[in-house]
Amino acid sequence: xxxxxxxxxxxxxxxxxxxxxxxxxxxxxxxxxxxxxxxxxxxxxxxxxxxxxxxxxxxxxxxxxxxxxxxxxxxxxxxxxxxxxxxxxxxxxxxxxxxxxxxxxxxxxxxxxxxxxxxxxxxxxxxxxxxxxxxxxxxxxxxxxx
Amino acid sequence: xxxxxxxxxxxxxxxxxxxxxxxxxxxxxxxxxxxxxxxxxxxxxxxxxxxxxxxxxxxxxxxxxxxxxxxxxxxxxxxxxxxxxxxxxxxxxxxxxxxxxxxxxxxxxxxxxxxxxxxxxxxxxxxxxxxxxxxxxxxxxxxxxxxxxxxxxxxxxxxxxxxxxxxxxxxxxxxxxxxxxxxxxxxxxxxxxxxxxxxxxxxxxxxxxxxxxxxxxxxxxxxxxxxxxxxxxxxxxxxxxxxxxxxxxxxxxxxxxxxxxxxxxxxxxxxxxxxxxxxxxxxxxxxxxxxxxxxxxxxxxxxxxxxxxxxxxxxxxxxxxxxxxxxxxxxxxxxxxxxxxxxxxxxxxxxxxxxxxxxxxxxxxxxxxxxxxxxxxxxxxxxxxxxxxxxxxxxxxxxxxxxxxxxxxxxxxxxxxxxxxxxxxxxxxxxxxxxxxxxxxxxxxxxxxxxxxxxxxxxxxxxxxxxxxxxxxxxxxxxxxxxxxxxxxxxxxxxxxxxxxxxxxxxxxxxxxxxxxxxxxxxxxxxxxxxxxxxxxxxxxxxxxxxxxxxxxxxxxxxxxxxxxxxxxxxxxxxxxxxxxxxxxxxxxxxxxxxxxxxxxxxxxxxxxxxxxxxxxxxxxxxxxxxxxxxxxxxxxxxxxxxxxxxxxxxxxxxxxxxxxxxxxxxxxxxxxxxxxxxxxxxxx
Numbered sequence: 160x161x162x163x164x165x166x167x168x169x170x171x172x173x174x175x176x177x178x179x180x181x182x183x184x185x186x187x188x189x190x191x192x193x194x195x196x197x198x199x200x201x202x203x204x205x206x207x208x209x210x211x212x213x214x215x216x217x218x219x220x221x222x223x224x225x226x227x228x229x230x231x232x233x234x235x236x237x238x239x240x241x242x243x244x245x246x247x248x249x250x251x252x253x254x255x256x257x258x259x260x261x262x263x264x265x266x267x268x269x270x271x272x273x274x275x276x277x278x279x280x281x282x283x284x285x286x287x288x289x290x291x292x293x294x295x296x297x298x299x300x301x302x303x304x305x
Numbered sequence: 306x307x308x309x310x311x312x313x314x315x316x317x318x319x320x321x322x323x324x325x326x327x328x329x330x331x332x333x334x335x336x337x338x339x340x341x342x343x344x345x346x347x348x349x350x351x352x353x354x355x356x357x358x359x360x361x362x363x364x365x366x367x368x369x370x371x372x373x374x375x376x377x378x379x380x381x382x383x384x385x386x387x388x389x390x391x392x393x394x395x396x397x398x399x400x401x402x403x404x405x406x407x408x409x410x411x412x413x414x415x416x417x418x419x420x421x422x423x424x425x426x427x428x429x430x431x432x433x434x435x436x437x438x439x440x441x442x443x444x445x446x447x448x449x450x451x452x453x454x455x456x457x458x459x460x461x462x463x464x465x466x467x468x469x470x471x472x473x474x475x476x477x478x479x480x481x482x483x484x485x486x487x488x489x490x491x492x493x494x495x496x497x498x499x500x501x502x503x504x505x506x507x508x509x510x511x512x513x514x515x516x517x518x519x520x521x522x523x524x525x526x527x528x529x530x531x532x533x534x535x536x537x538x539x540x541x542x543x544x545x546x547x548x549x550x551x552x553x554x555x556x557x558x559x560x561x562x563x564x565x566x567x568x569x570x571x572x573x574x575x576x577x578x579x580x581x582x583x584x585x586x587x588x589x590x591x592x593x594x595x596x597x598x599x600x601x602x603x604x605x606x607x608x609x610x611x612x613x614x615x616x617x618x619x620x621x622x623x624x625x626x627x628x629x630x631x632x633x634x635x636x637x638x639x640x641x642x643x644x645x646x647x648x649x650x651x652x653x654x655x656x657x658x659x660x661x662x663x664x665x666x667x668x669x670x671x672x673x674x675x676x677x678x679x680x681x682x683x684x685x686x687x688x689x690x691x692x693x694x695x696x697x698x699x700x701x702x703x704x705x706x707x708x709x710x711x712x713x714x715x716x717x718x719x720x721x722x723x724x725x726x727x728x729x730x731x732x733x734x735x736x737x738x739x740x741x742x743x744x745x746x747x748x749x750x751x752x753x754x755x756x757x758x759x760x761x762x763x764x765x766x767x768x769x770x771x772x773x774x775x776x777x778x779x780x781x782x783x784x785x786x787x788x789x790x791x792x793x794x795x796x797x798x799x800x801x802x803x804x805x806x807x808x809x810x811x812x813x814x815x816x817x818x819x820x821x822x823x824x825x826x827x828x829x830x831x832x833x834x835x836x837x838x839x840x841x842x843x844x845x846x847x848x849x850x851x852x853x854x855x856x857x858x859x860x861x862x863x864x865x866x867x868x869x870x871x872x873x874x875x876x877x878x879x880x881x882x883x884x885x886x887x888x889x890x891x892x893x894x895x896x897x898x899x900x901x902x903x904x905x906x907x908x909x910x911x912x913x914x915x916x917x918x919x920x921x922x923x924x925x926x927x928x929x930x931x932x933x934x935x936x937x938x939x940x941x942x943x944x945x946x947x948x949x950x951x952x953x954x955x956x957x958x959x960x961x962x963x964x965x966x967x968x969x970x971x972x973x974x975x976x977x978x979x980x981x982x983x984x985x986x987x988x989x990x
Contacts, residue, residue: 165657170669173713177673177706181680184702192685192695211697225921246836248917248926251890251897 190262195237198265211262212271214239216278218255232259232271241271253278307372310360311451314401317353318441320346325438328431340427347415347430350437351408358405361398361450365391371466373452374398380470382864390483391473393490396607396622397450403603404440406487407494411437414498414523422519428505436497439629447622475865475891475898481541489534489561493599495527496564499571500596503589507640510647517575517588522953524592528572529949531565536942547899547914549834549930551938554703559682560602563675567595570671577664580726582651586641587668589648593637598675600630605682656728663721670714677706708761712768715823718816719772722779740778745771757831765827769820776813776820783810804957811952818948821941828909828934836916838924848931850911851875855883857915857925865889865898870915870925874904886915886927909933 191210193201198212214232221230228243241261243249253259253276261273324346331339364372365379365388378391378398393402411433418426444450455464476482499520506516538561543551552558571591577584604626641648654661680687681698688696723737748770749763757763784799793801803810837845839854846852855871868888874881884902891897904911909931916928 162654162656166654166662166665169657169666173666173669174673177677177710180705180709181677181702184705185698187701187705188699190697190699192697223921247928248919251888251917 195232195234195239198239198271199237201265206265209262209264211260212239213258213260216253216255216257216259221253221255229270232261239271240269241273242266243273243276245274245276247275249276250278306360306363306367306369307451307453310357310364311445311449313353313357313360314441314444314449314451317350317357317404318438318445320350320353321434321438321441324350324434325431328427328434332427332431343427343434344415344419344430347434347437348412350434350441351412351415354401354404354408354437354441357444358392358401361401362389362392365389368470370468370470371453371464373454374450376454376467376470378470378473380472383470383473386480386483387473387478390477390486393486394473394477397444397448397452399486399490399607400440400443400448400622401450402486403490403494404437404444406490407437407440407497410495410498410523414501418519422515425502425505425509425511425516425519428509428511429501432501432504433497436501439625443622443625447625472864472891475889476545478898479541479545481537481544485534485537485541488530488537492527492529492531492534492561493564493603495523495530496568496592496595496599498523498527499592503592504637504640507589507644507647510644514578514582517578521575524568524572524575525949525953528565528568529946531561531568532949533942533946535561535565536939540939543935544901544903545899547901547916547928549832549912549914549928549932550829551935554678554681554700556682557606559678559703560605563679563682564595564598564602566671566675566678567591567598570668570675571595573664574668577661581661583653583661584664585648585650586645589641590637591668593633597630597633598679600626600633604630658724658729658734660721660724660726660729663717663724667714667717667721670710670717674707674710674714677710678703711823711826712761712764715765715768715772715819718819719768719775722813722816723775737778738775741771741774744774759830762827762830765823769824769827772820773817776817779813780810801957803951804954807954807956808952811948811950811954814948814951815945816948818941818944818946821937821944823941825934825936825938825941828932828937831933832930834928834930836926836928838919838922839927840924845927845929847911847929848909849876850881850929850931851878852884852913852927852929854925854927862889865891868915870927872902872913872927874911884911884913886913888915888917905936907934907936910935 189209191205191208193210193212195212195214198210212232214234217231217233217238221228226244228249230241230243232239232241243261244263257278260277261271262275262277263271263273266272324343327339327343327346331343361374364375366385368375368379368381370376374395374397375391378394379388383391391398393399414433415426415430418429453464454467455462502516502520502523505511535558538558539551542553542558571588574584574588574591578588604623608623608626654665656662681702685695685697688694719741720738725733745767749767752763752766757766780799780802781795783802784795787793787798787802788795791798791801803814833847835845835847839845841854841856844851844853851874853873853875855873857868857870859866859868861867866889868890870886872884872886874884882904884904885900886902887900889898889900899914902913904913910933912930912932914928914930916926918925
C-alpha cells in the first residue's frame with residue numbers, strides 16, 4: 160500500500176501544481192466578450208475587465224490622428240466610439256463597413272481604448288448565394304491582422 | 306460533372322449504410338457470403354468517394370463557375386497547383402476531403418486484412434463504415450460541395466453561371482498551405498483505424514494484445530502525419546502571417562495538438578500492455594479519446610465555434626458533430642461496461658523508479674496538458690453556458706501550464722527509456738545516468754556563463770543536453786557490442802544496430818528530434834523586435850544587424866498588386882545579403898497577404914516584415930524580429946519524421962558472420978541471443 164501512496168503523492172503534486180499555475184494564467188489573461196449593447200449596462204468592476212467587442216466600422220468614421228486612430232463601431236443599433244492606441248499598423252482589411260473586433264478596456268470618457276484590432280472584410284470574400292464561411296482557418300486569418 | 310459527383314456521393318452513402326447495417330447482420334448471423342458482401346460494400350464506398358473527389362477537382366480545373374463551391378474558392382487566374390488546394394479551402398470541400406482520406410485508410414485496411422483476422426474484421430468493418438456514414442451524411446445532406454449557383458425567383462429556382470470566381474484566400478496561396486491540411490487531416494483520419502480496431506476488439510472480446518500489434522503501424526502513420534501537419538501549420542503561420550511567431554495557442558492550433566497529445570500518450574502506454582499486460586482499460590480509453598479529439602478538432606477547425614465572436618459567421622454543422630461525438634461516447638461506454646472484465650490487468654506497479662512508472666508519469670503529463678489545452682480552448686463556450694458571459698483565456702494561461710509540463714516530459718524522455726522494467730537498481734542508475742548528468746551540468750554552466758539567466762530556458766537547455774547525451778550513449782553502447790563482434794567501424798555498427806531494432810532506435814531518433822524542437826522552443830525566450838518608419842536610405846538596427854532600405858515600389862502582377870521593398874542587411878557593418886519583404890493586395894477579394902523575408906541561420910532568424918505605411922507621413926514601416934534558434938524546430942521536425950519512418954521499417958535479422966554456419970535452422974535463435982546481448986535490458990521496443 161505504501162507504493163500506491165507514493166504514486167498518489169506524485170500524481171497529486173503534479174495535478175495540484177498545474178491547477179495553481181492554470182489559475183494564475185487564467186487570472187492573467189482572461190478576456191470578456193461583450194456586445195456594444197452590453198457594454199453600456201456594465202456596472203462597477205466589470206467595466207475594468209479586459210474585453211473584446213465586435214461590430215461594424217461606421218462608414219466615414221475612421222480618423223487617423225497622431226498616435227491613435229479613432230473610429231466608431233456599430234452593432235445592434237448601438238454605436239461605440241473607439242480609440243486604437245496599439246503600435247502595429249492597422250490591418251488592411253480595416254476599412255469602412257468591415258467587421259472589426261477590438262480588444263482593450265473602456266476609458267473613463269465613454270471611448271473604448273483598444274490595443275488590438277482585428278478586422279475582416281464583410282463583402283466579396285463571402286460567397287455568392289449558397290456560399291459558406293470564408294476561410295479554411297478563420298482564427299489564423301484574424302491573427303494575421305492583429 | 307457536378308450531378309455526376311453528387312450522385313457518386315449519394316451512392317457512397319447508400320453503400321456505406323449497407324456496409325454498416327449489413328455488417329451488424331453479418332456479425333449476428335456469421336453468414337460468410339454476407340460478411341463478404343459487406344466488406345465489398347465498404348470498398349465500393351471508398352471507390353465512390355474517390356470518384357466524387359475527382360469530380361470536384363474536375364470542376365475546379367474546368368473553371369465551372371456554375372458551382373457555388375468553385376466560385377467561392379477559385380478564379381480563372383488561379384494556378385493549377387492551387388486549384389488542387391482549393392478543394393480543401395472551404396467547409397464543404399474539407400469535409401469531402403476528410404471522407405476521401407478516411408476512404409484511403411479504410412480501403413487499405415480492408416485490402417490488407419481481407420484474408421486475415423476473420424473473427425475481428427467484420428467488427429472493424431462496421432465501426433469504419435459507421436464513421437464513414439457520418440461524414441457521408443454531412444457530405445450529402447448538410448454541406449454538399451456540389452451545390453449549383455442559383456437564385457430564388459418568382460417562378461422557382463433558377464440556375465446561373467458566373468463569369469469568374471471569387472478566388473482563393475491569398476493567405477492560403479502558399480506552398481505549405483497545399484501540403485499542411487492533407488497532412489493534418491491524414492493524422493485526424495488516421496486515428497480512426499486504431500480506434501476501430503480497439504472498439505472492435507472490445508466488442509468481439511478478441512483475445513490478447515493482438516489489436517495493439519495490428520494497429521501499431523497504423524497509429525504511427527497517423528501520428529507521423531499529425532506531427533508533420535502541426536509543424537507545417539506552425540511554419541506556415543511563421544512564414545506567412547507575419548507576426549513573428551509560429552504558435553499562438555489559437556483554437557485551431559490547439560485542436561490539432563489535442564489528439565497529438567493523447568496519441569503520443571497512447572504510443573507509449575501500449576508498450577506497458579505489450580510487455581506487462583497492464584493499463585488495458587487506460588489504453589482502450591486513450592485511443593477512444595484520441596479519436597473523439599480528432600472529431601472535435603475537425604469540428605473546431607470547421608465551425609469556428611470558439612474563435613469567432615457573435616459577429617462572425619457560424620456554421621450549421623455544429624449540432625451534427627456534437628451529436629456524433631455523444632453517440633460515439635455512448636457506444637464506447639456501452640462496449641466498455643459490457644466487456645470490461647476482459648480488460649483486467651495482469652500486473653501491478655512495482656516501483657517508483659521503473660519503466661512502468663516513467664510511462665505512467667509520461668501519460669499523466671500528456672493528459673494533464675491535454676486537459677489544460679482543451680479547457681482553455683473551450684473556455685469561451687463553457688463560461689457562456691455557466692455564467693452567461695463569454696470569457697477567453699490567452700497565451701499566459703497555456704504557457705504557464707505547458708512550460709513546466711513540457712520540461713517534465715523532456716526529463717522523462719531522457720530517463721524513461723533507460724529505466725528497467727519492474728525495478729531499477731541504484732547501480733544501474735549510476736551507470737546509465739552518470740555521464741549524461743555530467744554533460745547536462747557542464748552545458749548548464751557554459752550556458753550560464755554565456756549570460757543566460759532565465760529559469761525556464763536554462764533548465765530546458767540543461768535537459769536537452771542531458772537527454773541528447775543519454776540517447777547518444779545508448780547508440781554508442783549498442784554499437785560497441787556489435788563492433789566487437791563483427792569488425793565493423795563504430796558508425797556502421799550504429800547503423801546495423803538501428804536496423805536490427807528499428808522500433809527502439811527509431812524511437813530514440815524521434816526523441817532526439819524532440820530535443821532539437823525543445824532547443825528551438827527555448828529560443829523564443831530571447832525574441833526581440835523593432836518597428837520603425839523608414840525612408841529611402843535610412844537604417845534600423847536589430848541585434849548585430851543593420852537594415853538599410855534601398856528602395857520600395859509598387860508593381861501590378863497577374864493576380865495581385867505587390868508593394869515591395871529592397872532591404873540590404875549588414876552584419877557588423879559588412880554587407881551580408883538582400884531581403885525582399887513584400888505585401889500583396891489581391892484584386893479579386895480585397896485581401897492582402899504578407900510575404901515575410903527571412904534570413905535563417907542555426908543561431909537565429911532575421912525576420913523582416915513590410916508592416917504597412919504610416920498613415921500620417923506615408924512612410925513605409927519595417928517591423929523586424931530577431932528570433933533565436935527557430936530553425937532547430939524545423940530541423941527537429943524532420944528528424945522526428947525520419948525516426949518515425951525508420952521505426953515503421955521491419956527489423957533486419959542479424960546476419961551471422963561466423964564461418965561455417967551451415968545450419969540455417971539454428972540461425973534465428975543465435976541471432977536472438979546476440980540481439981538480447983546487445984540490448985542489455987528488456988528493450989524499448
